Amino acid sequence: QVQLQESGPGLVKPSQTLSLTCTVSGGSISSGDYYWSWIRQPPGKGLEWIGYISYSGHTYYNPSLKSRVTISGDTSRKQFSLKLSSVTAADTAVYYCARGLIVAVPAPMVWFDPWGQGTLVTVSS
Amino acid sequence: SNVLTQPPSVSVAPGKTATITCGGNNIGSKGVHWYQQRPGQAPVVVIYYDSDRSSGIPERFAGSKSGNTATLTISRVEAGDEADYHCQVWDASVDHPVVFGGGTKLIVL
Numbered sequence: 001q002v003q004l005q006e007s008g009p010g011l012v013k014p015s016q017t018l019s020l021t022c023t024v025s026g027g028s029i030s031s032g033d034y035y036w037s038w039i040r041q042p043p044g045k046g047l048e049w050i051g052y053i054s055y056s057g058h059t060y061y062n063p064s065l066k067s068r069v070t071i072s073g074d075t076s077r078k079q080f081s082l083k084l085s086s087v088t089a090a091d092t093a094v095y096y097c098a099r100g101l102i103v104a105v106p107a108p109m110v111w112f113d114p115w116g117q118g119t120l121v122t123v124s125s
Numbered sequence: 126s127n128v129l130t131q132p133p134s135v136s137v138a139p140g141k142t143a144t145i146t147c148g149g150n151n152i153g154s155k156g157v158h159w160y161q162q163r164p165g166q167a168p169v170v171v172i173y174y175d176s177d178r179s180s181g182i183p184e185r186f187a188g189s190k191s192g193n194t195a196t197l198t199i200s201r202v203e204a205g206d207e208a209d210y211h212c213q214v215w216d217a218s219v220d221h222p223v224v225f226g227g228g229t230k231l232i233v234l
Contacts, residue, residue, distance in 0.1 A: 037223075047160075047168070047211055049223035063220050096167055100223075109156035109174060110215040110223065115167040 002027040004097050004116035012091075012123050018084040022097030022116060023077075030055055030075040035100030035110055038071060038082045040093040041118075048093075052100055053080050087123045094118040129212055129226035136232040143199040145229045147212035150193060155214045157195035159188055162209040162228075171210075172197060199231070207233040 008020035022036070029036050035052035042048075051061035053071045061069045065084070073080040084091060098112040129149040137143040147157060157175050160168035170179045172188035175195065185200045199206055212226040 039223075046228045047213075047225040049221075049225065060222070062223075101173075103156070103174070107154065107156060108215065108217050109158075111156070111158035111170055111173045111213065112160075112168070113170040113173075113179065115169070118167050 002099060002114060004099065004114060006095060006097050006116045006119040008119060008121070010120055010122060012087055012121060013125050014088055014123055015086055018082070018087050018091065018095075018121055018123075020082045020095055020097075020119065020121070021079050022081070023079050024099075025078070027078075027099075028075065029053075029073050029078060029080055033102040035060075035102060036071075036073065036080045037098045037100045037112060039096045039098055039112070039115075041096070042090075042093040050082065050084075050095075089123050092121065092123045094120050129214065129224055131210075131212060131226040131229045133227070134230045134232055136234055137199075137202050138234045139202055139204060141202055143202050143206070143231055145197040145199075145210050145231065147195040147197070147226050148193055149214065149224075149226075151216075152193050152195060152214055153190065155216060157188070157190055158213045159195075159197045160211045160213065161206075162211065164208070168211060202231075202233055204233050207231055 003025045037052040038050040068085045070083040096118045098115040100110045159172040161171045162168040171182045175190045176188040187198045209228045211228045
């Protein structure tokens with residue numbers, strides 16, 4: 001059974017870079033048709049997709065965050081990471097990593113299962 | 126870009142049926158997925174591809190879709206069903222392929 005766990009600092013200063021790592025247990029990030037994803041949720045608000053890295057290393061980002069986001073993977077460590085630069089208070093959120101399952105038939109679709117427990121990152125001086 | 130519209134909240138008495146809707150352009154041609162998020166917890170997929178129940182999810186949870194509206198129906202609602210419910214689609218035709226609805230808080234009276 002695949003499990004995901006986020007780790008990283010819970011407090012980041014404005015203008016600095018937020019860095020989080022997701023460790024995958026029970027599976028590999030380089031096998032299977034999956035999009036290893038980051039999703040965030042500001043306090044009291046809805047879910048926002050940040051981006052993903054595919055099993056083959058291809059990345060895709062939310063256009064609204066693209067200029068500040070980098071997602072990378074380390075297959076040997078079974079980890080994938082998120083870097084978000086130039087953070088502001090608006091980036092304060094619970095950050096989740098999740099596995100996106102890719103289905104091509106009968107129509108292209110992706111849903112997320114499982115999710116990590118989430119980690120709260122606060123941007124404040 | 127695709128926008129998914131959900132009611133902010135739905136209230137239901139225990140034992141009754143709750144209906145949560147998710148509307149959006151062209152979702153009739155896309156798979157709709159539903160997540161349950163209990164307070165302080167991560168989301169869990171309950172329904173994927175419109176109406177398939179995820180492993181371990183009670184039969185009381187059912188998904189359906191008609192036209193551009195998807196519906197999550199929870200029968201015989203229990204206190205433990207109180208949570209936020211989010212719908213989600215994948216739209217590969219746009220530059221923002223992962224779209225979530227705003228979420229609906231299910232209140233069990």
